[in-house]
Every structure is written in structure tokens, then in C-alpha cells.
Amino acid sequence: MKISDEPAFVLHARAWRESSLLVEVLSANHGRIGMVARGVQSPNRQALRAALQPLQWLRLDLDWRGELARLIQAEAVDVAPRLSGDAVLSGFYLNELTMRLVPRGEPQPNLFLAYAQTRQRLADPEQSLAWTLRRFERDLLDAIGVGFPWHLDRDGEPLDPAARYVVDVEQGAIKVLTERTAEERRFSPSGRALLSLAADELPTEEDLQSLRIPMRVLLQHHLGARGLKSWDMQRLMRRGSKASGVRQ
Template sequence: MRLSAEPAFVLHARPWRETSLLVEVLSEHHGRLGLVARGVQGPKKQPLRAALQPLQWIRFEAVQVGELARLSTAEALDVAPRLSGEAMLSGFYLNELTLRLAPRQDPSPELYDAFGRARARLGAGEPLAWTLRRYERDLLDALGFGFDLANDGDGTPIDPAARYRLDPEHGPRRVLSDRGHGDRSRAATGRGLLALAADELPESDDLPGLRRAMRDVLAHYLGPRGLKSWDMLAELNRVSRPPGQTVTD
């Protein structure tokens, strides 16, 4: 199958053999794809190598042969966001989360659009925690794992004053105590869930609970291996932040 003028976002690229790259992209019409870019060394190939950097938006030509596609050309469609510090780590997180959860060759225009919005928000300097929570919500919805955030799993409207944990199979469950599954340390405020459902910026006090609750859902689908970006964030928090303060993820 020939892929012609296909838009995509680069998720990851790594050296392969002596002069080539293995590249993972999220494409508009074909979902996540693995590409083999052969012979990308040398000064004449610098524009191609630059186009294949993570977070770059590209248009490419390739031929699908089995699991991987053989890349023939690729061009950058814009200038990738220039990120540093926590924003750069957030970009790494977006790429890694998408790479781990989006299946190969499974078209998802909704996920492609959601990734593009999140990438643009990172580049515009919008609040990192809110940018990531919105993308996590949209990614789960696009992959068929999402649920109603305005009602609990039994259909009862979310109470803004209550706390909820997110059950991957059931949806929001109200936390009634600090015992067992009612562990409030992993819970989100109802007010925060309603803000996320309405795509309205939550109160700052609600964002940490949303992060923990969404992470529990993502961990369910990621399995025991987790994410490298989570480990990096934990290490950064350990060495650089006062007790109780965390880097945004």
C-alpha cells in the first residue's frame, strides 16, 4: 500500500543500523505507523533528519510493507514547538503516552486532532497540567476507553462537593471513606471532573486530584511497565521540589 501526502506527527525516532532511523508517527488517515527511513546520514539529508524529530508535523510518502512502511520522502509542515524544562518533559509525555496506547494501523482522526491541539497548546505556553489532562481525556475517548465525567457510573450526576475515583471499567465512583477503594488520596473533586467534562479550566486546587485519578485509569491500560516520563517526573520531584510540591505532569 502506498501512502501519499500523508500528514502526521512524529512521536519517536531512533537509530537503526548504521545510516537509518526507525520512526513512529501518528498519521491522520492511518493511525500510528512505524516508518523505516533509510540512508539519512550526510549533509544532504539534514532537512529529512530535521523533519523526523519528535513533535514535528510532517507530510510524508511511504510504501507499507508488512508491519513497517518504507519512507521515501518527508517534509516539515511547520516549525515544531521549541520547548524547554517542564514543557519539554510534557511533550515527551504526550509522545510516549500516545506511542504506548495507540495501536498501529488503526485509523483515529479524533486522536490525530487531539494530539494536534495538545501540541499547539504546549507551543503557546498554556498551563501544562490542564493541557495534559485534556489530552488524556481526549485520548481515552478516541480509543474507546473514555466515560461520562458529568455522571457517575450509575448515572447519578456528579456532586461538585464530593470526591470520586475513576474506575476504568465503571467510570466515576464516589468516595465515601478513606478505607479500601475509598482512598481519598487518589480521588478527584467532583468540581474538577465537571470542569474537565465541560472543557473549562478547573480551580488550581482541583488539578492534583485530576492528575492522580487520570493516572490510575491510564496505568490500568498501560499495564505494569508504566511510562518512562512518569519515572522522570518522580525523580525530578525528588531532587528539585520542596515537600508537597510536584512538577506538573
């Protein structure tokens, strides 16, 4: 199958054989695609090699006849965002999560749009990184068919903003009926936090923090036993900060 002028974002690229790359992209009309970019590491193809960087927005011409497509041509649509600080790890997380959970060859137009918006937000220092990632996690889970109505409980009733909820992988939000310890509350976001996520409205800092662990639990379930390298990197960075006395 020939594919021409296909919009796509680069998720990952690694060396293959002497002068080629194996590249994963998220495309607008065909979902995640794995492809071989032959000879792009040779000196006379530096421009094409430079275009195959993670987060880069491209237009692709492909020949797709098996599991992997063959790259014919790629043209950069814009300049990939120049991330710094925590945004670098966030960009790595964005791509790793997409590669791990999105199957190849299934069209994901809504996720493609969500990825484009997230990519733009990561480059904006005025945007909350935590909120940017929670929104993308929500959109990804919805896109692959394992999300749920974020504004309703497991019985289909509207959430109580003042209540606490456990987010169950199969049933959705389950209201907590008894008082919980401080440790247990870390796993139980408020109804107000979940309603903010459903409405795509920036929550308070406390509510935003309460969403991180429940979303991590949901994602871990679908990832299986093997977690993400970006999570491991984040843990190492936090340990290093604590050891040096730096507060985050």
C-alpha cells in the same frame, strides 16, 4: 499500499543500522504508523533527517507493505515547537503515552486533532501544562475506547459537584459515601473537577491537582506493569528539587 501527502506528527525516532532511522508517527488517516527512513543519516540528506524530529508536523509519502512502512519523502509543514523547562518533559510524555497506548494502523482522526491542539498548547507559556496534559489524557482514553462519560456516575446519573468520587477503570465515577482521610482524598476528585474535565473548562487549581492521580491510575491500568520513562524522569526531578531545597 502507497500513501501520498499524509499529514502526520513524529512521535519518536531512533537510529537503525548505519544510516537509517526507525520512526513512529501519528497520522491523520491511518493512526500510528511505524516506518523505516533509509539513508537519512547520510550527509546529503540532512534536511530530511532534521524533519524527523519528535513533535514535527510532516506530510509523508510512504510505501506500506508490511508491519513497517518505507518512507519515500517527508516535508515539514511548520517549525516544531521550541519547548523549554517543564514543557520539554511534557512533550516527551505526550509522545511516549501515545506510542504506548495507541495501536498501529487504526485510524484516529479525533486523537490526531487532539494531539495537534496539545502540541500547540505546550508551546504557549500562558497555558497550564497540567491542564493541557489532563485534557490530552482524557481525549486519548476516549479515542482508544476505554474512556467513559466524564459528567456521569456509574449509574448514569449526573455528578454532584460537591461530592467526592473514586474513578474506577471499569465502572467510571463512583460516589464516595464516607468521609476520607487527606491521603485518600488525593485519589478522589470532586464532582466539580470531573465536570470541568467533561466540559473542557479550566478547573480551580485545587480541582486540577485532584485529577492528576486518578488519571494516572487509569493510565497505569491500561499500560500494564511497565510504567512510563517520563514518569520516572518526573520522580527523579522532584527528588532533586527537594534535595536542593527548591519548591515546586
